[in-house]
Amino acid sequence: MSTTAADSKPIAKSSNRARDIVSLVLGIGIVVALNVAASFVSWRADLTSEKRYTLTDETAELMRTLPDKVFLKVYLAGELPSDLRYLSNSTRELLDEMRVLSDGKVEYVFTDPNASADEKTRNEVYADLSKQGLVYSSLHTQREGGRSEQIIFPGALLTYRGKTIPVQLLKTQYSVADPEMVNRSVNNLEYEMASAVRQVTSTFKPRIAFLDGHGELDELQVMDVKKALGELYDIEVGRVRLDSQLNALSEKVEGGRYRSNLFDLLIIAKPDSVFSDKDQYVLDQFIMNGGKTLWLLDAMDPHLDSLRRRQFSIATPLDLGLEDLLFSYGVRLNTDLLLDKSCAFITIPTTPYGDQKQMEALPFFYEPIVVPRNDHPIVKNIDPVHMRFVGSMDTVATDSVRKTILLTTSPYTWLLRNPARVALNRPDNPPPFEQTTTPSLPVAVLLEGPFTSAFSDRLSPDFKGNTEFRFREHGRSTSMLVVSDGEVIANRVDRAQGKYYTLGFDPTARSKIFGNREFIINAVNYLLDDKNLISIRNRSIALRQLDPARIVNDRPFWQGINVALPIVLSLVLGGLLYFVRQRRYAKA
Numbered sequence: 001m002s003t004t005a006a007d008s009k010p011i012a013k014s015s016n017r018a019r020d021i022v023s024l025v026l027g028i029g030i031v032v033a034l035n036v037a038a039s040f041v042s043w044r045a046d047l048t049s050e051k052r053y054t055l056t057d058e059t060a061e062l063m064r065t066l067p068d069k070v071f072l073k074v075y076l077a078g079e080l081p082s083d084l085r086y087l088s089n090s091t092r093e094l095l096d097e098m099r100v101l102s103d104g105k106v107e108y109v110f111t112d113p114n115a116s117a118d119e120k121t122r123n124e125v126y127a128d129l130s131k132q133g134l135v136y137s138s139l140h141t142q143r144e145g146g147r148s149e150q151i152i153f154p155g156a157l158l159t160y161r162g163k164t165i166p167v168q169l170l171k172t173q174y175s176v177a178d179p180e181m182v183n184r185s186v187n188n189l190e191y192e193m194a195s196a197v198r199q200v201t202s203t204f205k206p207r208i209a210f211l212d213g214h215g216e217l218d219e220l221q222v223m224d225v226k227k228a229l230g231e232l233y234d235i236e237v238g239r240v241r242l243d244s245q246l247n248a249l250s251e252k253v254e255g256g257r258y259r260s261n262l263f264d265l266l267i268i269a270k271p272d273s274v275f276s277d278k279d280q281y282v283l284d285q286f287i288m289n290g291g292k293t294l295w296l297l298d299a300m301d302p303h304l305d306s307l308r309r310r311q312f313s314i315a316t317p318l319d320l321g322l323e324d325l326l327f328s329y330g331v332r333l334n335t336d337l338l339l340d341k342s343c344a345f346i347t348i349p350t351t352p353y354g355d356q357k358q359m360e361a362l363p364f365f366y367e368p369i370v371v372p373r374n375d376h377p378i379v380k381n382i383d384p385v386h387m388r389f390v391g392s393m394d395t396v397a398t399d400s401v402r403k404t405i406l407l408t409t410s411p412y413t414w415l416l417r418n419p420a421r422v423a424l425n426r427p428d429n430p431p432p433f434e435q436t437t438t439p440s441l442p443v444a445v446l447l448e449g450p451f452t453s454a455f456s457d458r459l460s461p462d463f464k465g466n467t468e469f470r471f472r473e474h475g476r477s478t479s480m481l482v483v484s485d486g487e488v489i490a491n492r493v494d495r496a497q498g499k500y501y502t503l504g505f506d507p508t509a510r511s512k513i514f515g516n517r518e519f520i521i522n523a524v525n526y527l528l529d530d531k532n533l534i535s536i537r538n539r540s541i542a543l544r545q546l547d548p549a550r551i552v553n554d555r556p557f558w559q560g561i562n563v564a565l566p567i568v569l570s571l572v573l574g575g576l577l578y579f580v581r582q583r584r585y586a587k588a
Helices: 005-038 057-064 082-101 119-131 179-187 189-201 220-233 277-288 304-310 323-329 516-527 531-537 548-553 555-587
Strands: 070-074 106-110 137-143 146-152 155-160 163-168 208-212 238-241 265-269 292-296 312-317 331-333 336-340 343-353 356-370 393-395 402-408 413-417 420-423 442-452 474-483
Touching (some): 057 189, 070 082, 070 189, 082 106, 082 189, 179 189, 208 220, 220 516, 265 516, 277 292, 277 323, 292 516, 323 442, 393 442, 413 420
Parallel strands (some): 070 106, 208 238, 292 474, 336 356
Antiparallel strands (some): 137 146, 336 413, 402 442, 442 474
């Protein structure tokens, strides 16, 4: 009995259909099995060149060692402009990574403070968030019905073991969100989050004090750094006076060979009067017992009152009585002023036009803009540092002390020796910077190691053996940073309104453009051996912004591409498929 071709076709079709069904079922089974297996395996790949979605080793270790749950309530939800949506998405991605590394101990929720339709309820929410320390921003948008305003709180409240602290994600002093500031905030997200977590979980509580009593910068002039340090270390950064008192910086410990310091770090910001021998001794023994010191000193007095009245003045040496102390530690402040071609601008009256006084922004060579040129953690990846009436420094050969020059002026630096003339008309008569013989002079030096007391050869044996003073001749290993500009830490202030501006704020640009704040905070982190925070802050993420001009000019082209390209591709692929099918069935 023979089988015809007509009879074999149904059998072949049935066999093919069964094979297709088996393949389909098998494929579905493999996909389900892979998904089930994947649910038990965590695997993440960061394909970006700068590893923007990978936390630093320090943050990763912090997450893995969290002792308890951390909960964040993030107020970046609802209708937001594109730049703040970018900040919101970046925050969510960061928290997702932290949650994975902490094994679920980091929990978060995003909420909209404007969710309520009732204005009274919204105002109550605003007041509560402000009371807890979050700063609002005001968004103005143009609609068909007119101009509208939206209040947002670009920050979060972090809660750990019943304690809640604010985390300001958008770092701006103004109530208006600035796109450039949003980009900076995205770059600093990991630092802000990690430092907040460290603040609530760390048991290390350093004690920091600003020195007072010698004409130093007042509290309002250093308020920005003071608040930043207070947030970072969860302490009250206070002020201390020496007044020739042995117990001002240390205390006697019963049974101890030496005295014990009351503070971990002392900040000496722009003193203008002489330190007595007793005050010098108290400072010296604070350092010998391991105290860290941030010296921000002027060696010259520019006599600004005369400069304002007469448009010029003569800068003279400022006697602080600290020369022998610093010399014994390994550094010397020179009595000179540095003029730098890389400088800030000053607004001064120029030739009047008619009856109106004309104001013009001109380069002021006495205010150098110092660009960091090495990879030390204190200055790596920070913006240029703005200095005023800065002098040069020399390092001195001292045993066992390591010296690192952190900041230098530009190659186009002109040195004015004592006495130095300061004049507002310098822009009209600039020095011949190209002919300078004093390029790139040091203005910030880090000293590390065990120091020898400046009083080791100045005290009698009876004094050294006195149990009340407990003199220490050779100190414990410690570190200090010396900067030859007292105002590098000074934020601009408005005395009339009693307010201050962010350190690094430039009145000409009307924004923060200088890295003074980061320089000081990094220095404090480093001196306190808190190098983990520095490594996080020094991380650099490329923020690739769109060109606003090209967005406007090229919009029609890209809109046409987005509309026409899918249609063209569909037609091409459809035609190709039709051609293939025609040839296949024509052969059959």
